[in-house]
Amino acid sequence: MTFHEYLQKNAKQIDLEIETFFQDWSKDVEQVSSRLLPLTNTLVDACRGGKRIRGALVMLGYEMSLFEKRRRSFAGAQDDKAGDGGILRAAVAYEIFQAAILVHDDIIDKSPLRRGKPSLYARLGGDHIGKSLATCLGDIGFFLAFRLIADSKFPEKEKNRALSIFSKAMLETGLGELLDVELSMDSRVKPEDDNDGGVMSDIVTVYRFKTAFYTITAPLLLGGVLGGLSEGSLDSIRIFGQNLGIAFQIQDDINDIFSDKKQLGKELGGDIREGKKTLLYAYASEHANKRQREILEKYYGNINIGQKEIGVVKEVLVETEALEYTLSEASKYSKKAKESISEITQNERFQKLFLEMAEYFVNR
Numbered sequence: 263m264t265f266h267e268y269l270q271k272n273a274k275q276i277d278l279e280i281e282t283f284f285q286d287w288s289k290d291v292e293q294v295s296s297r298l299l300p301l302t303n304t305l306v307d308a309c310r311g312g313k314r315i316r317g318a319l320v321m322l323g324y325e326m327s328l329f330e331k332r333r334r335s336f337a338g339a340q341d342d343k344a345g346d347g348g349i350l351r352a353a354v355a356y357e358i359f360q361a362a363i364l365v366h367d368d369i370i371d372k373s374p375l376r377r378g379k380p381s382l383y384a385r386l387g388g389d390h391i392g393k394s395l396a397t398c399l400g401d402i403g404f405f406l407a408f409r410l411i412a413d414s415k416f417p418e419k420e421k422n423r424a425l426s427i428f429s430k431a432m433l434e435t436g437l438g439e440l441l442d443v444e445l446s447m448d449s450r451v452k453p454e455d456d457n458d459g460g461v462m463s464d465i466v467t468v469y470r471f472k473t474a475f476y477t478i479t480a481p482l483l484l485g486g487v488l489g490g491l492s493e494g495s496l497d498s499i500r501i502f503g504q505n506l507g508i509a510f511q512i513q514d515d516i517n518d519i520f521s522d523k524k525q526l527g528k529e530l531g532g533d534i535r536e537g538k539k540t541l542l543y544a545y546a547s548e549h550a551n552k553r554q555r556e557i558l559e560k561y562y563g564n565i566n567i568g569q570k571e572i573g574v575v576k577e578v579l580v581e582t583e584a585l586e587y588t589l590s591e592a593s594k595y596s597k598k599a600k601e602s603i604s605e606i607t608q609n610e611r612f613q614k615l616f617l618e619m620a621e622y623f624v625n626r
Contacts, residue, residue, distance in 0.1 A: 265618035272321045273314035305399040309361040311377045316481045317353035323485025324349045355410035362403025423487040431480035438472025445539040462544045474507020498605035509595035510623040515540040531572035537563025546584035554578045596624045
């Protein structure tokens with residue numbers, strides 16, 4: 263089975279389980295007040311769609327941990343006390359967490375669309391009331407996800423460790439978003455600033471907190487600890503996830519500007535219009551001459567520019583060798599991730615899945 267097939271298989275299971283969970287939860291909401299149902303149903307709809315990558319990684323970490331326990335003949339290796347439903351609910355929890363994060367993210371980014379549909383706050387009116395309702399629903403999503411894991415039937419030791427990892431994912435994602443917003447404030451942060459290693463260091467920190475741990479490391483660790491994976495393998499997952507997540511985010515930033523529009527599925531240059539601080543921008547700004555710097559200052563962060571102006575910025579990113587540098591950095595981090603796979607597991611099937619995962623994230 264390829265990694266893509268693994269994703270598809272688990273996505274179907276997760277989709278069905280999400281629907282079952284929300285059907286039950288809607289009954290609880292109705293007991294509070296039936297007038298809340300139209301609002302909570304918008305959260306349910308926001309949880310639909312997507313590739314279910316994070317939930318599938320929860321499943322992968324768990325399946326690998328069970329295999330490793332059986333291989334090493336650990337006591338109780340055949341005794342899956344929580345059953346497949348238990349880990350499936352944990353995968354659902356992570357997907358609800360993902361949807362809740364995106365609800366808040368869309369408000370911060372003023373994004374009118376999510377997965378081809380109106381984002382939640384836009385669907386609720388887009389004004390102050392709509393944003394307030396969406397914020398509340400996002401908060402509810404966080405605690406629904408946390409409760410799903412807390413109410414599971416896994417052994418207390420494994421469950422408590424999983425809740426600790428889940429809390430860490432929430433905290434690191436929040437800190438990563440906070441730093442990302444802070445970096446976007448042009449009047450207060452400049453690429454030439456020397457702040458704990460410079461802005462480029464801060465940008466990599468955003469990648470590490472907002473993308474790597476949240477998208478790859480935490481879901482794999484969550485499934486792994488629930489299945490009792492060894493500490494050595496968990497440490498190797500941390501190394502793998504951090505490097506792959508940084509490589510993925512660097513490549514994602516490149517794709518936003520240099521990808522084919524049809525392949526990306528959205529208008530190119532969103533990061534340029536938003537003034538997002540990426541390695542591409544930071545490197546270009548640091549190495550720009552006077553003319554190139556003037557172009558960046560004029561167009562980068564200008565929400566009203568068109569594709570012609572975006573093309574001029576792209577030329578600067580190429581001329582300053584920012585594109586070449588970031589492609590090299592993505593390759594470097596991807597290579598480090600792949601080198602750590604043999605330390606995670608000795609099983610050829612799981613090694614193949616992890617290798618294909620690395621290719622999937624960097625080359626998608």
